[in-house]
Amino acid sequence: MNKFFRRLSLPSKLLMLILLPLIIIVYLTIQLYREKSDHASLLHSYLDRINRSVSISKLIADLQSERKISYNYALTRNGDLPAQIMKLRTATDTTLAKLTRHEDITLKEFANYTFLDSLGSMRNKIDKGFSADLVMHFYTTAIFRLHTLNIVLAGNNKYLDPLFADLTTGKILNEMVTYLEIISTNFYNALYSKQNNVAMLFGLMGVHDIYNSYEKELLVKASPEFIARYKTIRNTTELKPVVEYIDHVFKKFSFDTLYNTEEWAAISAIASSRLSALEKDILQNAQSRMQNILDHELRSRDITFFILGLALLIIFALLLYTTHIITKMLTGLSNASQKLARGVSGLNIKPFTNDVIGSLSLSISSIDENNKTLADAADAIGKGNFNVPIYPRSPEDTLGNAVVRMRDNLRQFEQRKDDFIKMASHELKTPVTTIKGYAQLLQLHTAEKDPFLTNSLSAIERQVAKLTKLITDLLDATKIETGQLTIKKEIFPISEIINPLENEVRAISRTHSLVINQHADPLIYADRDRISQVLSNLLENAIKYSPGGSQVIITAGLDRDSAIISFEDFGIGISKTDEEKIFERFYRATGKNEDTFPGFGIGLFIVKEIITLHKGRVWVKSEKGKGSTFFISLPIQH
Numbered sequence: 001m002n003k004f005f006r007r008l009s010l011p012s013k014l015l016m017l018i019l020l021p022l023i024i025i026v027y028l029t030i031q032l033y034r035e036k037s038d039h040a041s042l043l044h045s046y047l048d049r050i051n052r053s054v055s056i057s058k059l060i061a062d063l064q065s066e067r068k069i070s071y072n073y074a075l076t077r078n079g080d081l082p083a084q085i086m087k088l089r090t091a092t093d094t095t096l097a098k099l100t101r102h103e104d105i106t107l108k109e110f111a112n113y114t115f116l117d118s119l120g121s122m123r124n125k126i127d128k129g130f131s132a133d134l135v136m137h138f139y140t141t142a143i144f145r146l147h148t149l150n151i152v153l154a155g156n157n158k159y160l161d162p163l164f165a166d167l168t169t170g171k172i173l174n175e176m177v178t179y180l181e182i183i184s185t186n187f188y189n190a191l192y193s194k195q196n197n198v199a200m201l202f203g204l205m206g207v208h209d210i211y212n213s214y215e216k217e218l219l220v221k222a223s224p225e226f227i228a229r230y231k232t233i234r235n236t237t238e239l240k241p242v243v244e245y246i247d248h249v250f251k252k253f254s255f256d257t258l259y260n261t262e263e264w265a266a267i268s269a270i271a272s273s274r275l276s277a278l279e280k281d282i283l284q285n286a287q288s289r290m291q292n293i294l295d296h297e298l299r300s301r302d303i304t305f306f307i308l309g310l311a312l313l314i315i316f317a318l319l320l321y322t323t324h325i326i327t328k329m330l331t332g333l334s335n336a337s338q339k340l341a342r343g344v345s346g347l348n349i350k351p352f353t354n355d356v357i358g359s360l361s362l363s364i365s366s367i368d369e370n371n372k373t374l375a376d377a378a379d380a381i382g383k384g385n386f387n388v389p390i391y392p393r394s395p396e397d398t399l400g401n402a403v404v405r406m407r408d409n410l411r412q413f414e415q416r417k418d419d420f421i422k423m424a425s426h427e428l429k430t431p432v433t434t435i436k437g438y439a440q441l442l443q444l445h446t447a448e449k450d451p452f453l454t455n456s457l458s459a460i461e462r463q464v465a466k467l468t469k470l471i472t473d474l475l476d477a478t479k480i481e482t483g484q485l486t487i488k489k490e491i492f493p494i495s496e497i498i499n500p501l502e503n504e505v506r507a508i509s510r511t512h513s514l515v516i517n518q519h520a521d522p523l524i525y526a527d528r529d530r531i532s533q534v535l536s537n538l539l540e541n542a543i544k545y546s547p548g549g550s551q552v553i554i555t556a557g558l559d560r561d562s563a564i565i566s567f568e569d570f571g572i573g574i575s576k577t578d579e580e581k582i583f584e585r586f587y588r589a590t591g592k593n594e595d596t597f598p599g600f601g602i603g604l605f606i607v608k609e610i611i612t613l614h615k616g617r618v619w620v621k622s623e624k625g626k627g628s629t630f631f632i633s634l635p636i637q638h
């Protein structure tokens with residue numbers, strides 16, 4: 001497992017890491033959705049029950065209306081069947097059909113046991129002139145039985161709390177109608193038989209008490225609005241005389257002649273239909289509130305699901321983006337470190353973040369910068385700049401400390417070499433000067449006497465002059481190195497140092513001719529000897545590096561605020577790569593031709609230093625095999 005995980009690519013690892021929490025979130029979202037859906041379906045089933053109850057109430061109300069009209073018709077039996085009765089029957093049939101379609105288990109084949117399967121034959125009988133008592137009996141028993149089916153319990157469910165009062169009131173009203181119908185039917189029978197049935201009244205006493213207790217419960221549990229409505233019905237409709245009559249009969253324990261059978265049948269039916277109507281209203285009220293609760297619940301479920309889905313999408317997108325960014329950053333760093341391993345520098349890594357990746361990129365970047373600094377320092381040291389500052393990153397910085405040691409050691413070697421050259425030059429100078437003196441003296445003594453001796457002595461003198469120049473150059477180079485080369489400035493026209501060059505050419509070479517083009521003769525403020533030394537050097541080089549012998553053209557002129565002097569030869573020329581380097585100390589482009597072109601490679605180094613000390617410039621234009629032109633520019637004196 002460990003091996004497998006390690007072998008996975010970084011994006012796969014990161015994706016695996018995010019996949020687990022993501023699966024958990026998806027799982028929880030589904031669970032939450034399910035729970036909310038279950039909850040909604042629970043509420044839905046409650047709403048179904050309330051709907052069913054409303055339908056039963058409607059059927060009861062329809063049957064009550066039909067009972068009233070049918071009873072009256074059976075009583076009077078005069079004329080045709082009133083049109084109203086047909087309307088009521090259609091309404092009852094519609095409600096009945098609707099209820100029959102209900103799939104609720106509690107309503108299974110309810111027509112069977114609520115006598116409603118004989119509703120059709122009863123209506124036929126009514127149409128043919130059936131006895132009013134039997135009509136009343138049929139409808140009343142059917143209504144009574146339907147009432148017993150019409151119970152929606154408030155249930156112990158906190159989501160139904162807002163409906164609790166209404167559902168309870170509905171149930172109490174339902175019971176009250178049931179008990180009122182029992183009492184009314186028994187009273188009807190007593191009035192019909194015209195017998196003061198005391199035994200029956202005893203039996204009914206309990207029912208009467210229960211009816212009253214339900215009324216008390218109603219007044220306690222119903223909402224203030226429904227209590228007010230109940231009281232209105234109780235005090236202003238047919239319910240008032242009916243209840244008062246019932247109370248009166250139970251008080252006296254005998255029936256009086258206030259109502260005859262028909263009157264009682266009519267008024268008691270209306271009284272109970274008043275209560276039924278209130279029950280229906282309550283149920284309808286509960287129904288619409290229940291619908292609201294359900295709608296709210298469904299909406300909340302959908303919103304929750306939507307928000308969770310959106311959050312999931314955002315989280316997923318964020319995680320993917322983060323994975324992408326981390327991979328990109330690490331890939332960038334990996335590429336950079338690969339380059340670093342190959343020795344590339346100047347990677348220009350930006351620190352992306354303030355964390356572990358940021359610190360990694362900072363480290364790589366500082367390694368890169370350090371490499372670059374060390375490389376620059378090494379370059380500078382290579383060019384002889386031993387003062388280049390190097391700051392090791394820490395006492396343990398192997399490379400930095402090694403470069404510092406290398407620089408210091410090289411400086412020491414250089415110092416020793418310079419000291420040696422200086423000392424050797426000094427030591428050589430005295431004997432060479434002596435040789436030169438004696439050679440000149442000998443020449444005076446042997447003048448014109450022995451031509452061989454004279455020639456030999458002048459050859460000695462020329463070689464000694466060359467030697468002197470080499471020694472002087474070496475000494476100058478060491479002076480430059482130690483910063484001891486000084487200049488003594490004066491004002492003079494450039495012609496004063498250009499003109500003597502003509503004689504110099506004759507002294508050095510018989511095969512070269514000099515052309516001097518002096519376009520201007522500006523004054524310069526410079527060290528006469530040092531600038532002469534520069535011109536001599538450039539002239540000597542022009543002659544030395546055009547061995548075939550030809551012209552050397554010296555041109556002097558003005559370019560804005562500078563005096564420009566150039567030396568053009570038609571010799572071996574210099575390659576482009578060498579053009580830059582020939583001004584460095586000891587650099588010789590003709591290094592392998594020591595015999596043809598003798599030299600130390602410090603002439604141009606001294607030239608450059610002297611010109612730089614005068615705030616001037618020296619440069620070359622050349623073509624290999626065709627010749628070179630060296631230019632110097634010096635600021636002019638106004």
Ligand code: ADP
Nearest residue numbers: 541542545582588589590599600601602603604
């Ligand atoms: P040296 O002449 O002693 O070698 P310099 O410092 O005077 O040293 O010159 C450096 C190098 O520049 C020479 O070795 C030579 O290769 C090149 N150089 C200088 N002047 C010329 C020139 N006029 N033509 C061609 N090459 C030249």
